[in-house]
Amino acid sequence: MHRPPTAEAEVAAELAGVRPALGPRFAAELPGARAAVLTRLWRALAHEPLPWIEHREAGREGLALRLADGRRLDGPPADPYATTGSVTEVRLDGVAYDDPARLTTQLAVPHGDGFAAELGDSVASLALSRAGAASGGAGPGGWPAHDWEWEQRVVDGHPYHPNCRSRPGFSVAEQLAYGPEHRPPPVRLTLLPAPVAECLVTGDWPEELRDGRDVLIPVHPWQAAHVLKRSGLPGPAAHPLMSLRTLAVPGGPHVKTALSARLTSSVRDISVGSVASAAVLSAFAETLAARTDGLLHMTRTWGAVTADSPDLAALLRESPAAYAGPGEQVTPVAALATTGLPSRPGWLVEFARLCLGVGLRLLELGVALEAHGQNLLVVLSASGAPLRLVYRDLADIRVSPVRLARHGVPLPELPERIRTDDVRALRRKLFGSLVGGALAGTAGDGETLRAALAAAVRELPRTPDLDALCEQPLPVKALTLMRLSPEVAGDQWTVLPNPLRSHGI
Known part of the structure; x- marks a missing residue:
């Protein structure tokens, strides 16, 4: 039976025509790109409320999932906050899969074929992005001279979405011309x-x-x-x-x-x-x-x-x-992992304290920011200390009229979809983006995130919102569930183990 060419093969063929010198680098990056996307997919399978997964059981050897049709899916432990690990294969009824697109096809779940195609695009585009970065020019180095050069450092895209680099409809030439990680001319x-x-x-x-x-x-x-x-x-x-x-x-x-x-x-x-x-x-x-x-x-x-x-x-x-003042830099939080700053002693605690303090203050006033690593930026001193925050793109914030009135803040004419007094909706908007996104992505794993949050929250004023952050499971968007539920409009959510609970804060 004739099989259509994979996204990897299509990109390789196009690359041979538009930038052949990048071809060997692209091929070398494919295994790592498959593992990076599979890692994100395995995180979703382990933690999202997917209706065709009936049971999850963690053991010494890893994690076992029982599917509704009786099949079994086995893989390694799944730290929901990890960005640095790499899942190289999972086993479906004993058969190993290292390709997230092939695995999704074999799962044969509703809307899975379209999602599998997107995962194939994500792998191929990620390998292309990494190949371009490896060819020179996007390394950590010193501070960039221009704001867009910070954006070019983010090669892998979204830290937790399996479609981290999916760009359907873009040819290879268009990805090279328009993708910031490829450092294109203006x-x-x-x-x-x-x-x-x-x-x-x-x-x-x-x-x-x-x-x-x-x-x-x-x-x-x-x-x-x-x-x-x-x-x-x-x-x-x-x-x-x-x-x-x-x-x-x-x-x-x-x-x-x-x-x-x-x-x-x-x-x-x-x-x-x-x-x-x-x-x-x-x-x-x-x-x-x-x-x-x-x-x-x-x-x-x-x-x-x-x-x-x-x-x-x-x-x-x-x-x-x-x-930015003299000697200061403004960088998107998503680019911090390229600077080495989060590994400095005490730096991540200081950064978490700044982010949580500002985010919780606004939430108390009545505004929940969508403070993920793209919307949230940090002003760094010449030595790299986090000084202030900058927020961009207000389209997806949430605003509570009741909380604003309580603090004497006038409510302007805002779109209906932005206004809500639902405490759960307000908290999950901020906590999911800031803690489950910006801070988790900067920390890189659950234990590092846990230590930084534990030290940071001790110095913050106690509020009902902070208590909820410390005591309740952490809400985050169910990114894979959303892609597999095209009939459901809007965001869908899951909860992750609270990184602060074990500290009894």
């Missing part, structure tokens, strides 16, 4: 004109992006070619950041473009509602930052526009680098 944005009478514009849209009665909307070239299928005017050259769809204009703003591609869990576009609320949210964020004693800055949204379509929209945001 990307030339496309400017598409739209009649101002047909656009929603909020904030201050600059004159250089207007042309008479038209608004000039910056568009990612991939979006222009594959989704909008339109050509436009040449726009500014900008450097792609971690989110791929946001690019840094040297000396100017960060431009968040619509990019209708599924990169990890969701399609990346910009909703009309996000544009409508951008200016209000930005002003609201500034009032919140003023209540953190200078420990948190919120990047401002200068202007936003949509031509009444999530596929044709853009936001102009302030660069986080604006909040």
